[in-house]
Amino acid sequence: MTREELVAGWRWFAERECRGYSPLYEAISTAVAASTELHERLLACSNHVRQPNMLLAAMHDLVLRGEEPDLGAHYGGAAPTVADTGHLFVETALRRWEDLVPVLEARRTQTNEVGRIAVLAPALATVAPHEPVTLIDVGTSAGLTLTLPHCRIDFGDRGVLGPPGSPVCVECAVLGGNPPVRPTAIRRRIGLDRRPLGPNDPDDARWLLACTWPDTGRLERTRAALALAAAHPSDLRTGDAVTDLPALLTAIDGPIVVTTTWALAYLPEDARAAFVDVLAAGSADRRISWISCEAPGVVDGLPQIDPPDVAGTSASVVGATTFRNGTTVERTTLGHAHPHGRWLWWHR
Ligand SMILES: C[S@@+](CC[C@H](N)C(=O)[O-])C[C@H]1O[C@@H](n2cnc3c(N)ncnc32)[C@H](O)[C@@H]1O
Structure with a gap:
């Protein structure tokens, strides 16, 4: 996968999957699509990790562990603006990258409705x-x-x-x-x-x-x-x-x-x-x-x-x-x- 394909995938995800359904993930996906530093790290991972849902889930996992209370507050609706949440997500993902990689590589997105x-x-x-x-x-x-x-x-x-x-x-x-x-x-x-x-x-x-x-x-x-x-x-x-x-x-x-x-x-x-x-x-x-x-x-x-x-x-x-x-x-x-x-x- 090229960097252009990765970016296009995140943009598509923001506009087609999230818009009108999840303003939070639309803002985050838009911010990830703009972060060249995150692109490099994602491109170094296995193929399945490049699906947007994987990074979103691994970060949500950190929030559910209670390890990122600031981001957790944004997830709970306390963000000043959705753009702030996008920036905080990218900053947190880069800072916690070493903790994220084992989860990203070991897990697959799994839903149950x-x-x-x-x-x-x-x-x-x-x-x-x-x-x-x-x-x-x-x-x-x-x-x-x-x-x-x-x-x-x-x-x-x-x-x-x-x-x-x-x-x-x-x-x-x-x-x-x-x-x-x-x-x-x-x-x-x-x-x-x-x-x-x-x-x-x-x-x-x-x-x-x-x-x-x-x-x-x-x-x-x-x-x-x-x-x-x-x-x-x-x-x-x-x-x-x-x-x-x-x-x-x-x-x-x-x-x-x-x-x-x-x-x-x-x-x-x-x-x-x-x-x-x-x-x-x-x-x-x-x-x-x-x-x-x-x-x-x-x-x-x-x-x-x-x-x-x-x-x-x-x-x-x-x-x-x-x-x-x-x-x-x-x-x-x-x-x-x-x-x-x-x-x-x-x-x-
Ligand atoms: C989208 S989830 C749906 C889960 C659940 N049926 C529901 O409706 O919420 C699809 C599930 O199918 C499982 N799955 C995919 N391929 C499979 C296979 N070849 N054999 C058994 N399970 C499989 C996945 O692990 C995943 O848990």
Whole structure:
């Protein structure tokens, strides 16, 4: 990567990813794009470190450790101007560079959005209306969506799911259709990820928070979801979505629902096809349902339905694929959803 490409990447990030969503990160990214000294240091690191999210997360990690209270105050909204925050960020990054490098090299950006349970709940009620199922979340990150039975999900006048006193409450506006608002009986909750983050591991939990943008209102709910995941642990396994899934499926009796929420996109196209083959092969003697919540075009073969025109967001596709007798028997487009589960448009 050339210096010009690095600078263009940070500018693009400021203008296209942050503007209108995170004024804090827009100001910081603009300041990083102007710092030749930081460019040199970033260019000396591994490729993955050059993604803006990596430096932003590693610096947020320092703030969450309480080691940079001045910057922390700016993150908390106490900055005189956003330009001041940009300057302070660059100055702090240069001063703390030796501490940042090991984190930048060892970690990858990792997100986990608990709001997606509002999309999963009606999809589960659709594919598993009767018998209890084993839930396997592939690309689970810290397993936050596996806390679904312990969270409150509020669909407004369509109904509410989950324990009333839950510390995690997800609100989801139903903009179209009639999603089933019913609980699903879940026997076991298993998560698979090539780099799972342990909700009980302080460094992992803090890193997940560090990857969450500070001024977008998602930090507190993610913190609460991590605590909930620690209190009601799921069975989190380290493994690959394609090569390690067959053994996991074989070891489980009875009906299985596999979920992928904004995870399949991270697999190369041949691996996505191999993932579908694994699910089909695992269904030789029972039913496997796969609920996919992914960007348009990521899951092949779902019936094409035009996404609703909801201003400000590109809708993700909620799909259900059923496998039986070793083959795919049904593909359904259940709905469209906001990528973080803020709204749902059900096609039934
Ligand atoms: C964007 S995160 C989504 C996390 C979570 N599903 C959610 O909706 O919040 C994608 C996750 O997929 C995992 N992942 C990517 N490729 C994978 C693979 N081949 N096998 C298993 N996990 C993978 C990453 O480690 C990461 O935790």
